[in-house]
Amino acid sequence: MGCLRTCVLCLLAFALYAPSAPADTSREASARAGLEALKQGAPTKAIENFELASDRGLVTADLSYNRALAYLSRAKSPQAAPGDLGQAAAGLEEALLQNPKDADAERALDALRAEIARLRAKARGEALAARPSIGRAIVGLAPRAVWDCLALAASILVSLGLLLRGAVRRADVRLAAGISLGLGMGLLLLATPLAYAARWLSEKTEPAVIISPEARLLDEMGARVSAPEAAGHPGTIPEGALVYVHEKAGNLAKVEWGATLAWVSLRELRILRE
Amino acid sequence: MILQAPGCPRPHCLAQSRRHVCAWGLRVLLFLICCLPKLALAQRLNTELSARQVEVGETFVVQLTTLVDDDSAQPQNPSLKLPPGFVALGPNVSTQQQISIVNGRMSRNYGVTASWSVTPTKAGRYTIGPASIVVQGRRLSDDAQTLEVLPQGALPRQPSQPQARGGFPQGFDPFDPFGPGGPFGGRLGRPSLPDPSLDEPAFDPASVPDEWRVAKALDPLAFIVSKASPKKVVVGQALTLKVFAYSSYPAFDDVSVTDVTRKEFLAYDLTRKDQVSVRRVPIGDQLFGAAQIRELMLVPLSVGHFKVGELTMELALISRSGQKVVKRTSVPADVEVVEPPMKGRPVGYRLGDVGHFQLKVEVAPREVEAGGAVAITAWLEGQGNFPGSLSIPEQNGVEFSQPTINEEIAPKDGALTGYRKFTYVARLSKVGSVDLGNLELPYFNPSAGYETASAALGRVNVIPANAPRTGQVEAKPPLPQAPPPLEHILQLMQPRQAILSATAKAPELSDRTWFFPLLLLGPVLVVFGQTLTKACKALWVRGQARKNALSYRAQQALKEAQGIAQSGSLDAVAPLERAIVGVLEDKTGVKARGVLRHELVKTLTAGGLSHELAKGAEELLERCDNVRFSASSSREVAELVTDAASWVARVQSFRRKGG
Numbered sequence: 001m002g003c004l005r006t007c008v009l010c011l012l013a014f015a016l017y018a019p020s021a022p023a024d025t026s027r028e029a030s031a032r033a034g035l036e037a038l039k040q041g042a043p044t045k046a047i048e049n050f051e052l053a054s055d056r057g058l059v060t061a062d063l064s065y066n067r068a069l070a071y072l073s074r075a076k077s078p079q080a081a082p083g084d085l086g087q088a089a090a091g092l093e094e095a096l097l098q099n100p101k102d103a104d105a106e107r108a109l110d111a112l113r114a115e116i117a118r119l120r121a122k123a124r125g126e127a128l129a130a131r132p133s134i135g136r137a138i139v140g141l142a143p144r145a146v147w148d149c150l151a152l153a154a155s156i157l158v159s160l161g162l163l164l165r166g167a168v169r170r171a172d173v174r175l176a177a178g179i180s181l182g183l184g185m186g187l188l189l190l191a192t193p194l195a196y197a198a199r200w201l202s203e204k205t206e207p208a209v210i211i212s213p214e215a216r217l218l219d220e221m222g223a224r225v226s227a228p229e230a231a232g233h234p235g236t237i238p239e240g241a242l243v244y245v246h247e248k249a250g251n252l253a254k255v256e257w258g259a260t261l262a263w264v265s266l267r268e269l270r271i272l273r274e
Numbered sequence: 275m276i277l278q279a280p281g282c283p284r285p286h287c288l289a290q291s292r293r294h295v296c297a298w299g300l301r302v303l304l305f306l307i308c309c310l311p312k313l314a315l316a317q318r319l320n321t322e323l324s325a326r327q328v329e330v331g332e333t334f335v336v337q338l339t340t341l342v343d344d345d346s347a348q349p350q351n352p353s354l355k356l357p358p359g360f361v362a363l364g365p366n367v368s369t370q371q372q373i374s375i376v377n378g379r380m381s382r383n384y385g386v387t388a389s390w391s392v393t394p395t396k397a398g399r400y401t402i403g404p405a406s407i408v409v410q411g412r413r414l415s416d417d418a419q420t421l422e423v424l425p426q427g428a429l430p431r432q433p434s435q436p437q438a439r440g441g442f443p444q445g446f447d448p449f450d451p452f453g454p455g456g457p458f459g460g461r462l463g464r465p466s467l468p469d470p471s472l473d474e475p476a477f478d479p480a481s482v483p484d485e486w487r488v489a490k491a492l493d494p495l496a497f498i499v500s501k502a503s504p505k506k507v508v509v510g511q512a513l514t515l516k517v518f519a520y521s522s523y524p525a526f527d528d529v530s531v532t533d534v535t536r537k538e539f540l541a542y543d544l545t546r547k548d549q550v551s552v553r554r555v556p557i558g559d560q561l562f563g564a565a566q567i568r569e570l571m572l573v574p575l576s577v578g579h580f581k582v583g584e585l586t587m588e589l590a591l592i593s594r595s596g597q598k599v600v601k602r603t604s605v606p607a608d609v610e611v612v613e614p615p616m617k618g619r620p621v622g623y624r625l626g627d628v629g630h631f632q633l634k635v636e637v638a639p640r641e642v643e644a645g646g647a648v649a650i651t652a653w654l655e656g657q658g659n660f661p662g663s664l665s666i667p668e669q670n671g672v673e674f675s676q677p678t679i680n681e682e683i684a685p686k687d688g689a690l691t692g693y694r695k696f697t698y699v700a701r702l703s704k705v706g707s708v709d710l711g712n713l714e715l716p717y718f719n720p721s722a723g724y725e726t727a728s729a730a731l732g733r734v735n736v737i738p739a740n741a742p743r744t745g746q747v748e749a750k751p752p753l754p755q756a757p758p759p760l761e762h763i764l765q766l767m768q769p770r771q772a773i774l775s776a777t778a779k780a781p782e783l784s785d786r787t788w789f790f791p792l793l794l795l796g797p798v799l800v801v802f803g804q805t806l807t808k809a810c811k812a813l814w815v816r817g818q819a820r821k822n823a824l825s826y827r828a829q830q831a832l833k834e835a836q837g838i839a840q841s842g843s844l845d846a847v848a849p850l851e852r853a854i855v856g857v858l859e860d861k862t863g864v865k866a867r868g869v870l871r872h873e874l875v876k877t878l879t880a881g882g883l884s885h886e887l888a889k890g891a892e893e894l895l896e897r898c899d900n901v902r903f904s905a906s907s908s909r910e911v912a913e914l915v916t917d918a919a920s921w922v923a924r925v926q927s928f929r930r931k932g933g
Binding site for chain 1: 537538576619667759761762763769775792794799800
């Protein structure tokens with residue numbers, strides 16, 4: 001009986017494991033092949049392998065970093081394709097998204113953005129930079145965890161203050177409770193909306209990077225936004241710019257770029273994976 | 275004296291006569307100058323009617339032919355005056371050229387023929403015309419023609435003969451612009467107006483191809499349908515879109531048409547302008563005329579569900595009783611575009627590379643000096659969506675240039691067919707025999723899955739570059755330069771090995787569903803606890819107060835008395851008396867123990883109690899005394915308690931006047 005159960009369990013385990021094994025193996029093999037190609041100075045092959053591994057579900061910070069390196073290597077070769085710098089920026093952004101403490105990626109991304117801005121200024125006489133919207137700027141003052149912890153601490157302070165005020169009659173304790181209550185309420189009113197906004201932005205918007213030489217701003221029908229509506233900028237988003245996707249409809253994506261909210265073609269974006 | 279024979283004109287008469295003749299001569303000259311060219315041109319106008327007698331509803335043709343000289347401007351704006359009750363279609367204008375050589379002298383004439391298709395709606399004798407046309411800025415008219423319109427069925431039926439509609443000779447029907455003898459190529463090949471006098475070949479419904487068939491008529495008059503085949507394709511796979519117009523009228527023509535919607539598709543127009551496909555299609559129990567008005571080959575560029583082939587068209591529906599123009603919008607075709615399967619997808623496959631291809635290469639020369647270059651020419655032949663680039667075999671020491679592309683690709687058999695030629699220049703810097711590797715193109719073949727077109731480039735012998743000749747000044751080494759910006763960034767980055775170790779990112783606190791409720795839960799719990807404590811305390815206080823209340827105490831005393839009375843003890847009297855006194859105090863405020871018994875009724879009545887209840891109280895107290903001071907049976911005690919309980923209940927339900 002025990003032997004039969006063991007056999008059944010083994011079969012079940014095999015049935016569960018077997019379908020996923022080749023996929024895992026192939027994506028790892030693709031990633032390794034990409035790394036080898038990168039070392040051998042074959043950036044296009046490396047890109048193909050890294051992209052395949054990524055398509056098959058492998059998401060790691062170092063894979064994104066290496067992909068960025070492969071795109072950057074190709075960008076300086078005769079095989080350079082339009083959008084390679086944007087793809088490199090997307091890879092570095094993705095690496096930072098997965099590991100925000102990656103100083104190398106951050107440094108490389110800064111240098112790359114500066115280079116893209118320089119090239120754009122050289123080609124079009126303008127280096128376009130966008131300031132984030134006020135809401136995103138305030139929320140971005142601290143990491144999400146900070147707002148969460150502050151909100152939690154505020155809630156504890158308010159609870160403690162209320163408890164002490166109700167339970168203890170001593171004047172000094174009541175004073176302390178009052179201070180705790182006031183401080184806690186203030187902090188709660190500040191940190192809770194920010195924690196909620198940070199969660200909303202994280203849930204409802206997806207970070208993405210422009211991977212075409214420039215993305216034209218469109219309206220929801222796909223027609224190019226005319227200059228007055230684009231309010232002061234030439235109606236394009238530069239390559240490598242970080243945007244946030246709010247909504248997708250067909251082949252268009254509604255993106256937030258700085259304070260601008262407009263539609264762009266999905267083909268001009270690379271949505272970053274966390 | 276001058277004699278003048280009778281009848282001889284006098285001198286002044288003669289002069290008058292001369293003036294008269296001159297005036298007439300001038301008039302005739304002016305007339306000739308003004309009218310002769312007109313007469314000359316007018317002689318070149320000719321109006322013809324295809325029939326002099328027609329039935330009501332029968333279409334006939336009016337044709338105006340104008341011949342002008344070589345130097346003349348081309349006639350334009352033909353016009354036909356018609357009596358009321360006639361419907362005209364046209365004019366259709368055709369031109370012809372006539373060259374004649376007489377005695378070695380060449381003369382050239384241009385002819386313009388304007389034709390109207392006219393349908394009478396009323397019987398009678400009518401004057402048709404005059405037809406006119408503008409020549410050299412002047413409108414010239416021909417003679418009007420007479421026509422007799424008879425009621426339907428009045429004309430004898432002509433025997434069947436190969437004659438074109440309207441009485442014109444075979445091959446020349448100005449209202450069938452799509453016919454073999456038509457003077458111009460029309461836009462829409464409308465089905466011919468059926469002539470009941472002709473024996474039409476038997477119609478075989480089975481001969482109608484499936485793509486022409488529709489399940490039901492979307493409109494009784496006319497409708498347009500777009501059909502895509504296949505309906506589900508992968509990105510880059512070509513599909514054919516055909517747009518068909520259907521009409522229940524005997525004939526129809528297009529007046530205007532918009533472009534076909536095909537967003538997110540690359541389109542190749544396959545519509546043959548010279549040959550419009552027309553046929554009859556049975557729909558339900560009715561026979562419709564149908565024409566294929568568009569044929570496009572579409573190549574999808576992105577994934578999604580799309581509606582393609584929407585166009586708006588104005589159709590002229592033609593019948594024997596006239597024509598009617600209707601506007602119709604086509605029913606678009608649904609197309610689903612998906613990605614090729616992920617399973618088995620080769621490395622380097624790019625979305626959109628779909629078809630079936632072969633790759634051939636040529637490399638020359640096979641031996642170069644280090645730093646030299648070889649030319650690589652690759653021909654990609656086949657059918658499908660040709661890619662813009664091939665996968666090149668990159669390696670250290672070999673640098674490929676961007677390819678130069680030449681192609682010869684055209685739609686054929688529902689797919690793009692031909693070749694695309696890629697020419698690369700590969701610079702070789704590593705000395706030795708270098709294997710250049712393979713040029714490859716992974717693509718998706720819808721009928722066979724993923725395939726790879728590959729061609730080996732072979733080996734190239736790279737020999738060392740010539741050393742500088744003796745006496746030749748050695749070139750100075752280049753001055754060190756700052757690395758280009760991208761190089762600088764590349765120096766910051768090194769390939770990372772740990773590509774498979776994913777750092778599991780812990781979810782944020784606020785990602786958990788309980789986080790925000792928890793923020794409020796602490797303070798709310800504290801407030802709730804405090805409120806609960808206060809409420810409990812208040813309840814306790816209230817309970818205590820209730821316990822001290824007279825009526826409560828009276829009820830308790832009564833219960834006590836009832837309990838004692840059940841055991842048959844006479845001690846029940848004391849609590850019973852307490853109950854009665856307590857109830858009285860509660861209801862009247864009178865402390866019954868301090869009132870003389872004979873004054874009790876009066877006092878209680880004054881306190882607001884009814885006389886009957888006051889009397890009952892006196893009696894019960896009396897009986898209590900009796901039980902207490904005389905030997906009474908337990909039965910009497912029990913009765914007393916029962917009566918007292920009844921009285922207490924009545925007193926408690928009693929309401930004082932005004933209270």
